[in-house]
Amino acid sequence: MTTCKVEEAMGGGTVVLETVHFGVIDVDEEQIITIEGGLAPFSSLTRYVLLEREDEAPFVWLQSAEAPALTFVCAPMWALAPDHANRVWVDGKLEGFVQESTEMLSMLTLAENLYTVTVNLLAPVVFDRRKRLGRQVILDGEVSLCRTPLRELLQGCEPVGTALGDLSPISGPRGE
């Protein structure tokens, strides 16, 4: 895998990341999150930035700061599966993360259309933006949870486009 070219830009604190999908982007060094243990099988790559782009909410991109081509599309677990997220929250299965400042992102596996997309509810990426530290946490549950069809989560949401537009913000239990 090629290495991302990171240049220290003038003014300090800003790094220039070359990415395959988003072009060359300036990132505040403080926005770089270290994901401990990486995202297997890309375990050696641990530095990521979160890209939130216009018109794509609630979807965000977890872009490697080290591998230009490596990017994951995610959505807050609160938005896609609030009941599941709440259960995780209540059960305290976040392995030492301080819950109040923890965000939980579920990674999506894209497919031909919205109805064949799957969501990884088994292993969310949890991170603390202030500490700039995160980890992919594997929760208790059936292995099949890592391939939960998006359509199951959107059942009852019609039309889908509207439902996605109404999804909740990136972190925190609803109503808190």
Added chain:
Amino acid sequence: MLVLTRQANEEIVIGDDIRITVLSVTGGQVRIGISAPQHLPVHRREVYDAICTENAKAANASPEALRRVLGREE
């Protein structure tokens, strides 16, 4: 592969800070306790494999693919 024989409540140490304890052996099942530093993820093999596979598939994401999925293709 190193092969060791252990009984319930006996341990194996890997390096300075990884301890594996055989908690109980009943029927065909072994209960194992693992204590390791937090930065070392410990998982059941089949779960780890599934996550690896899914992460690798998810890594094929692109803004174009997301637009297609959302029906916003031009």
